Amino acid sequence: MAILVSRVTRFGIIALLAGAVAGCAATGGVQPLAFAPVSTPKVADSDAILAALNGGILPPDAAGGLAGPDRLRALEAEYQALEKASLGQVVAWKSQARGTAGEVSAGTPYQVGQQNCRQYTHTATIRGVPVKGQGAACRNEDGSWTPLG
Structure with missing residues (x-):
């Protein structure tokens, strides 16, 4: 019985984490920075x-x-x-x-x-x-x- 409860608890934690990660991905969450293209550097040389x-x-x-x-x-x-x-x-x-x-x-x-x-x-x-x-x-x-x- 204890093993069954332990597995159910682990499954619940995994499901919660997966939902949280999916929520971040769906709402835009954390995204890496992006650099705008640089056509001409500010330094001439x-x-x-x-x-x-x-x-x-x-x-x-x-x-x-x-x-x-x-x-x-x-x-x-x-x-x-x-x-x-x-x-x-x-x-x-x-x-x-x-x-x-x-x-x-x-x-x-x-x-x-x-x-x-x-x-x-x-x-x-x-x-x-x-x-x-x-x-x-x-x-x-x-x-x-x-x-x-």
């Missing part, structure tokens, strides 16, 4: 926007192995993922050299104070060696993104 990424989130020893144009491609992919990519969308980049390419994906936008922020992951193969960087960045008033910590 796109180099300044990429410089704000402070070298990106790939491990410094691995990123040091990137040639100048490849480093720029990697930073541009990070910026595009943070600025425009939807959840789960991958922004890929590829070097002219063999064995060097990468992908960046950003998480759901969130707010810290008045700043829009996102977590993101950058996986790459640099000269045949796989590397991965993870972090978060917040958007500045000028349209640039600055990695946290």
Whole structure:
């Protein structure tokens, strides 16, 4: 008898939770932030926007192995993922050299104070060696993104 009551109680709790979640979904509940498309950054110099990424989130020893144009491609992919990519969308980049390419994906936008922020992951193969960087960045008033910590 106690087992039957326990199962009925668990079923009731599960039903209540399911109803609460369904109610949030039906009424709009909590929704992730969305960024409006940015056609022209407030900073005229796109180099300044990429410089704000402070070298990106790939491990410094691995990123040091990137040639100048490849480093720029990697930073541009990070910026595009943070600025425009939807959840789960991958922004890929590829070097002219063999064995060097990468992908960046950003998480759901969130707010810290008045700043829009996102977590993101950058996986790459640099000269045949796989590397991965993870972090978060917040958007500045000028349209640039600055990695946290």
